[in-house]
Amino acid sequence: MTHGAGDGLFERVLDGASGDGAGAELYERRGTLLELIEDETGSTLLESHERGLALRLFKAGRSAFAAAGPERADSLPAEARRRLPRARARRGVRPGGLGPGEVAEHRPLADPPPPDAELARTLLTSFRQALTASGRGAVAVREVSVSLGERAERLATTSGRDATWGSRLATLVATVVGRSSAGRYSARVVGAASRPEELPVARLAHHAADRVLLPLQGRPFELTRADILLDALVASHLIGRLAPLFFGDDEEPLLSARTRDGRDAFASPLVSLVDDATAPGGLVRGVRDGEGTPQGRTCLVERGLPFGRLTDLAASGRLSRPPSGSAVRITWSAPPRIGVTNFFVDPLPGVSPLDLLGGVSRGLYAAVLLDRPEVDLSADTFRLVVAGYAVEKGRATERISEATVSGRLSDFLRGIAGIGDDLKFGLGGTGSAGSPTLLVPRWKTG
Amino acid sequence: MKESADLMRDAADAVKLVAGLLRRGESGEAFRERTRTETWTASETGLLAPALAEESGTAVRIRREGSLLLVARSGAGPEALRDAVREAGRRAGNTPFFKAHRGTPPPAHPHGPEGPDEEEGHTAALAGAFARALPDPRGLSLSLEVARVVTERTVITPRALLRCGVRTRLVASGTIRRAGSERPFSFQSARPFGEAADALAAALREATRPVSGLPPATGPVDVVFSASAASAFWHEVVGHALEADAGDRGSVLSRVKGAAVGPAGLDVFDDPGRADLPGAYGVDDEGTLARVVPLLSGGVVTGLLSDRRSGAVDSNGHGRTSSFRRPPRARMANLVACAGDASLDELLDRCGDGIYVRDVAGGSADPESGRFGLLVSAADGVRRGRRGSPLAPFALTGEILAALASVESVWGREVLSATGLSVCIKEGDAVPVGGSAPALLVRGLVARAARR
Numbered sequence: 001m002t003h004g005a006g007d008g009l010f011e012r013v014l015d016g017a018s019g020d021g022a023g024a025e026l027y028e029r030r031g032t033l034l035e036l037i038e039d040e041t042g043s044t045l046l047e048s049h050e051r052g053l054a055l056r057l058f059k060a061g062r063s064a065f066a067a068a069g070p071e072r073a074d075s076l077p078a079e080a081r082r083r084l085p086r087a088r089a090r091r092g093v094r095p096g097g098l099g100p101g102e103v104a105e106h107r108p109l110a111d112p113p114p115p116d117a118e119l120a121r122t123l124l125t126s127f128r129q130a131l132t133a134s135g136r137g138a139v140a141v142r143e144v145s146v147s148l149g150e151r152a153e154r155l156a157t158t159s160g161r162d163a164t165w166g167s168r169l170a171t172l173v174a175t176v177v178g179r180s181s182a183g184r185y186s187a188r189v190v191g192a193a194s195r196p197e198e199l200p201v202a203r204l205a206h207h208a209a210d211r212v213l214l215p216l217q218g219r220p221f222e223l224t225r226a227d228i229l230l231d232a233l234v235a236s237h238l239i240g241r242l243a244p245l246f247f248g249d250d251e252e253p254l255l256s257a258r259t260r261d262g263r264d265a266f267a268s269p270l271v272s273l274v275d276d277a278t279a280p281g282g283l284v285r286g287v288r289d290g291e292g293t294p295q296g297r298t299c300l301v302e303r304g305l306p307f308g309r310l311t312d313l314a315a316s317g318r319l320s321r322p323p324s325g326s327a328v329r330i331t332w333s334a335p336p337r338i339g340v341t342n343f344f345v346d347p348l349p350g351v352s353p354l355d356l357l358g359g360v361s362r363g364l365y366a367a368v369l370l371d372r373p374e375v376d377l378s379a380d381t382f383r384l385v386v387a388g389y390a391v392e393k394g395r396a397t398e399r400i401s402e403a404t405v406s407g408r409l410s411d412f413l414r415g416i417a418g419i420g421d422d423l424k425f426g427l428g429g430t431g432s433a434g435s436p437t438l439l440v441p442r443w444k445t446g
Numbered sequence: 447m448k449e450s451a452d453l454m455r456d457a458a459d460a461v462k463l464v465a466g467l468l469r470r471g472e473s474g475e476a477f478r479e480r481t482r483t484e485t486w487t488a489s490e491t492g493l494l495a496p497a498l499a500e501e502s503g504t505a506v507r508i509r510r511e512g513s514l515l516l517v518a519r520s521g522a523g524p525e526a527l528r529d530a531v532r533e534a535g536r537r538a539g540n541t542p543f544f545k546a547h548r549g550t551p552p553p554a555h556p557h558g559p560e561g562p563d564e565e566e567g568h569t570a571a572l573a574g575a576f577a578r579a580l581p582d583p584r585g586l587s588l589s590l591e592v593a594r595v596v597t598e599r600t601v602i603t604p605r606a607l608l609r610c611g612v613r614t615r616l617v618a619s620g621t622i623r624r625a626g627s628e629r630p631f632s633f634q635s636a637r638p639f640g641e642a643a644d645a646l647a648a649a650l651r652e653a654t655r656p657v658s659g660l661p662p663a664t665g666p667v668d669v670v671f672s673a674s675a676a677s678a679f680w681h682e683v684v685g686h687a688l689e690a691d692a693g694d695r696g697s698v699l700s701r702v703k704g705a706a707v708g709p710a711g712l713d714v715f716d717d718p719g720r721a722d723l724p725g726a727y728g729v730d731d732e733g734t735l736a737r738v739v740p741l742l743s744g745g746v747v748t749g750l751l752s753d754r755r756s757g758a759v760d761s762n763g764h765g766r767t768s769s770f771r772r773p774p775r776a777r778m779a780n781l782v783a784c785a786g787d788a789s790l791d792e793l794l795d796r797c798g799d800g801i802y803v804r805d806v807a808g809g810s811a812d813p814e815s816g817r818f819g820l821l822v823s824a825a826d827g828v829r830r831g832r833r834g835s836p837l838a839p840f841a842l843t844g845e846i847l848a849a850l851a852s853v854e855s856v857w858g859r860e861v862l863s864a865t866g867l868s869v870c871i872k873e874g875d876a877v878p879v880g881g882s883a884p885a886l887l888v889r890g891l892v893a894r895a896a897r898r
Contacts (some may be wrong), residue, residue, distance in 0.1 A: 041691070041755060042512025048771045050520045052501065065497035069520045072500050083496040086569055090494075117537075186814070201817065223729070249590075333499035375766075378628040 010108065013053060016077040022079075022084065023058040024025045024158045025095040027289070029332040031151035032131040034115030038124060039143035045108075045117060054120055055080050061089035067333040068288065092317025094290050097159035104162035112166065118420035120146040126382055127172060129314055130205030134270045135178070139209050142186065143356035144174040148196050155292035165287040170196040172204060173426070178212030187211040192427045194285040208286045211368045212389035218399030221390065226445050228365030228405055229356060232424040234366050234386060239345055239387075240426070240433025242273070246300045246308070247326075247338040248315035253305060254377060258410050265304040267413035272346040273301035275310055276327065282342030283425050283432035290329035290336035298324040300343075304414070307402040312338050328430040339430030350421035356439045358394040359418065362404055364445060365389045365396055375409065386408040454600065456524040457607040457631050462841055463531050465604035466509070472538075473754065475733050476602040478532070479521040479770040484565065485593040486622075492576045493569065493592075503770035507732075507813035508538050509755060509815040514628075515744035517582070518771045527602075534676060568594060573645040586654055590620035590631065592646070594639065601733035604637045604825040615878055616642035617868070624651055629653070629823075629839070632807065634707035634868030634878065636724035645865065647815045652805075654825065661840035661895060662827065668800035668889045669842060670828065677781065677864030677881025678806035679888070682818045684714050684779040686811040686872075688741045689751065690756040697748050697813030698846050705846060708745035709855040711786075715740045717752055718763065718779035723880025725779035732774050741781075751776050768875040778870065783883035786857035793887045795831035796854060801893070802826045802833050803842070805865070816846040821896060839896045849888055858884030 010028050017024035030051045030435035037044040054067035064083035066076045098104065123146045131139055148167050150182040156162040172191040178185045189211055191204035232237070245255045259266050267273075275293035277286030286295040291313050300308045311319060315338065328339035357365065366386035374383040383406035389396035420437030427433075464476050480502040486493045502522035508515045517534040521524040566741030567770040572592060580586065591639045595617055599610035618633040635642035671679050687699040699707065718736035730736055732754050739749045739762050750756075753776040756757050765774035794802065802889045807823035864881040 003720075042514070044514040044516065044773055045537065046518070046771065046773065047537065048505075048516075048518035050503075050518075050771075052520065054499075063495060065495070067497075067499040067501075069502055071521050071523060079498050082565075083498065086493075087495045088493070185817070296630045333501050334485075335495070335497055377625055378629060394857070397865060 004198060009070055010154065010156070012052065013023055013055065013073050014158075015074055016074070016337040017057060017080065018158050019340065020081070021059060022099050023095040023104030025056045025058070026156055027054045027290070027329065027332065029151055029329070030109050030111050030114045031149060032115055032142075033147060033149040034117060034120060035122060035145055035147040036120040037145040038141075038145065038321035039358075042117075042414065047115070048154050048198040049083045049111065050286070050332075052337075054329075054332050055079060056095070056335065057384065058093060058095050058242065059084055059085050060095050061091060062087040063093050065335040076294055081099055084101055086330040087104050087145055090314065092314040092319065095157040095159050096161045096293055096313050097157065099163055099294060102161070102294070104160055105164055106162050107154070107164045109152045109164060111153045115148040115150065120148055123172060123196065123201060126201045127174065127205055130202045131176065131208060133283070134206045134209035138176050139176050139178060139212055142175045144172070147171050154399065155288070155290070163288055163293050164294045164444070167285060167287075168195055170199050170381045171285065172199055172201065174204070174208055174214055174347050176208045177374070178209070178216055180213070182216045185212045185215050186277040190427055192283045192432070194283055207273060209366065210387070213402045214368060214399055215370060218387060218401035221364055221400045221403035221445060223445055224360070225442055227360045227363045227391070228440045228443045228445070229360060229363060229391065230440070231365070231388070232422050232437050233366050233426055234369050235435035235438045236344070236424060236426045236428065236433045237373050238342060238371055238375065238382065238384065239273075239435045240372060243310075243343050243429050243433070245377060246273075246310050248309065248311055249318050252309075258281070259306060259382060264305070265414060266301050266410070266415040267304045267308050269347055270419050271301060271304055271413065271416055272299065272348070273343070274299055275324070275340050276341045277325065277341035277346065280344040281423060281425055282344070283427060286325070286341045289325040289327045291323075291327040292328065293323045295341060298326070307358050312336060330430060340428070340433070341431045342425060342434060343429065343431065344423060344425065344434030345419060345436060345438070347419060347421050347423040350419045350436045353420040355435040356418045356437055357391065359439070360391045360394060363391045364400060365391050366403070366405060370402060377409075380409050382406060389423060405443065406446070408446050412440060412443065415443065454609070455606060456527070457492045459524065460602045461607055464506070464528060464602050465689055467535055468604055471858070472504070472508055472510045475604075477507065477731060477767075477770055478527075478600045478602070479503050480522050480598045482591050482596045484568065484574060485591060486569070488576060488588065488590040488592055490580060490588040496569065503529050505770040506534040508534055508772070510538075512755070514683065514755065514773055516773050551562055562730050565686055571643040575647035576650070576689040578730050579647040579656060583611050585624055587623040588620065588654075590618055592616070592618040599731065601729060601731065602734040608729045608733050609613050610727055610731065613727070613878070614639075615724055616646060618646055624654070624656060630807070630837055632868060636669060636726070636878065636880070637722075649726065649865065659836045659838050661838045661866050662801055664676045664894045665892065666890050667893045668797050668887065669891050670790075670797050670800065670802045670887050671885060672804050672866045673858060673883055673885045675803045675806045675884035676783065676886050677867050678800070678809055678820060679886070680714055680781050680883055681778065681867060681870070681879065681881055682809040682811040682820060683783045683849055684741055685716065687780065687813040687816075687846055688747070688751055690750045690752040690776040698816035699813070700750060703747050703750075704868070706745050707747055708742055708850040708853050710745050712742055712745045712853070712857075713740065714742040715782055716764070716778055716780065717782050719778045720782065720880065720882070722727065723780040723882060724868060725877070725879040727779065729763070730765045730774070731767045732762045733763065734761045734763040734765060736763035736779065749761055751778060766877045768877055772875050775872065775875065777872065777877050778879050780880040780883070783861070785859050785861045785884050787859050788856040790858060791855070792799035792856070793858065793885055794828055794833065796856070797887055798831055800828045801837065802828050803822060805898045807839070810844070813846075817844045818846055819848070841894050841896050843893045844891045849891065852889040854887035854889065857886040860884055
């Protein structure tokens with residue numbers, strides 16, 4: 001159901017929630033999503049529009065959450081009040097107020113414009129053409145979809161915060177099949193961008209072709225120890241899995257254990273880890289987080305040493321530091337939780353990936369991931385199943401169908417001896433994860 | 447949640463609207479959904495923060511020669527339906543006929559469909575379940591989300607408004623950490639709340655026990671599945687392979703319809719009518735009456751689970767969707783395997799040296815290539831026909847046709863509902879599923895290290 005900007009529902013619910021000595025935070029989201037799917041049975045066009053409101057009440061360290069669509073939004077204050085006494089108190093739990101230099105906007109939301117189906121069709125056609133070129137006729141699309149989403153958000157609190165902002169996301173997901181005399185191999189690839197025109201269609205097609213042809217055309221990797229060059233997108237998947245180590249105050253003991261309470265470095269001095277909602281190329285273009293806190297750049301590891309943390313308002317209160325703007329609302333109907341925006345290895349000290357390749361005497365260039373990376377932060381272990389190219393004296397020699405890169409995660413991070421300047425992002429966690437090409441000499445392979 | 451009348455209150459108008467939208471050669475329907483989710487975050491110290499989310503939505507779907515248009519809107523009332531029909535008509539190039547809307551006011555639910563006392567009771571029951579499951583939480587770290595989800599659905603076809611019914615389930619998911627190791631936890635039950643909370647307590651107690659033992663040696667192994675774990679085996683090996691959307695080449699089972707692939711006397715069927723299992727429904731999400739579908743009869747491939755887009759076959763009531771925003775697909779409901787006449791001891795004896803799988807935490811299948819995998823969360827070694835020490839979590843993999851051919855010709859006499867099988871996720875769409883099966887022995891599956 002479409003609604004105009006000024007139906008007064010938001011103000012009515014917030015008024016209803018005020019009083020009783022409780023603080024209130026009201027969030028509204030309006031979103032549109034268009035998804036075009038083409039598969040062997042035909043095409044599917046999905047178009048949806050949503051609107052939802054979510055209220056949190058705060059009192060003496062307790063908070064209660066209630067969310068509903070516009071039909072039932074008027075009942076939110078009563079529902080949250082009923083739940084508030086059942087919540088357990090925790091230090092730092094509070095609604096956000098006006099920050100320094102921040103002004104209350106009092107701007108009602110309007111529905112985002114309907115997405116453009118023609119643009120989605122054009123992107124699908126471009127992907128098919130690029131895949132035909134990259135796969136040289138040996139790769140076919142089984143299913144491909146493009147989704148274009150846009151949303152507008154508003155958040156106001158009884159402590160004076162009132163802000164509106166918006167964001168967009170475009171994704172392309174494809175299941176492709178490679179065929180050769182060795183058989184068939186299928187894989188699913190995902191590309192995303194904060195705007196449809198930035199979708200890396202050609203790069204994704206090339207990646208998709210590699211993903212299904214390398215396992216069919218290469219040979220298994222035989223060395224048990226080799227220099228490892230992780231392609232930027234492969235490395236981004238591994239890097240993305242580190243993010244929970246930096247969430248709030250709950251996971252601090254895990255990070256302390258990894259660094260023996262700060263006596264060891266977290267990673268090589270070449271590595272700085274950053275979360276930045278405004279990072280160029282990042283898939284998230286954030287202005288504010290799910291609690292209305294302005295977002296920016298947070299340094300989490302500085303030259304290999306732990307430095308900062310990702311916090312929402314409650315965790316920042318407990319840690320006595322400013323909030324990093326890391327409260328994420330996956331949907332309007334769930335309370336915010338700590339997550340990433342664009343979480344990445346800073347490529348500032350990086351060199352050209354070709355220079356990194358030139359420094360490899362005998363090793364493996366891991367071009368694609370064949371399986372979801374296995375990372376156990378508690379046990380400090382990881383395992384990547386990859387395909388790529390054997391490297392000898394700085395040159396790629398032959399295709400590798402499968403290799404396993406595994407071992408102790410902290411040793412791998414401390415062993416990074418070179419990083420590229422080719423930062424690339426993929427979807428990861430609650431936002432995106434990015435990395436440049438990474439070089440780790442003399443690592444265990446299988 | 448009692449079935450609310452407001453999804454039905456404009457039945458006559460809604461049916462006319464949908465009928466007026468469709469042109470010759472098109473089929474379609476409207477779909478309404480209302481979901482109420484009470485959530486508690488929980489740690490090793492018990493329940494922390496309560497939350498409530500109520501979401502309702504309407505979708506209009508039009509199918510024409512293999513293509514599908516789906517338009518979804520927030521809200522499950524007449525206005526949302528008219529808006530979705532209007533937009534679907536515009537995108538499909540149709541001109542639906544709109545009568546003036548009578549403007550029925552939405553019914554008032556000042557305190558929601560459930561009273562405060564009932565919710566208070568749920569909170570107390572859950573808190574009790576946590577206290578029983580974790581009498582001594584030292585050394586444990588839990589990060590869980592526990593939710594009671596009530597979903598109500600109706601389908602509006604060009605002829606009638608059909609109730610799909612109201613389903614309630616208790617769902618829990620998250621992670622459990624103990625002494626440098628972390629394991630995922632998931633649970634679901636469609637039983638009445640008290641029984642479901644007891645089952646959750648039992649599952650938590652089992653999951654928080656220290657994992658002793660090593661995983662089995664990698665390589666081929668003979669496996670006895672408990673009755674509960676056997677449901678997960680049938681789900682991956684037979685169920686997914688006989689859903690009618692397995693790609694242009696079909697699945698390894700649909701390609702051999704009429705062939706004997708398992709032992710004679712083995713019957714496996716999908717039964718959406720089993721109200722005691724989580725996957726139950728009376729009418730599917732496309733408005734087709736749910737039917738029991740025999741998939742293997744006497745070991746022979748006999749059926750296919752189909753929806754309205756399945757093409758060559760008519761729908762047999764298995765068009766299911768995870769949400770009003772997503773298109774239905776042919777999906778399983780409750781997979782049931784027939785009883786045999788062996789005892790568990792007989793199966794272990796026949797196994798000799800191998801593995802006894804008590805519980806399976808998850809699985810996957812690629813019906814086209816025939817590969818499948820199961821993540822085993824609880825198992826014991828078997829030596830000379832006797833259960834031995836527990837094993838750490840590991841994975842079992844195999845090939846569908848080879849695994850079916852390796853099912854021992856006798857199987858358990860006691861058929862039990864699965865406890866581990868809960869939500870099935872396919873292409874990102876999660877639907878509740880159930881299973882009921884006897885214990886069985888499968889030879890030559892491949893054990894390998896578990897992935898995280």
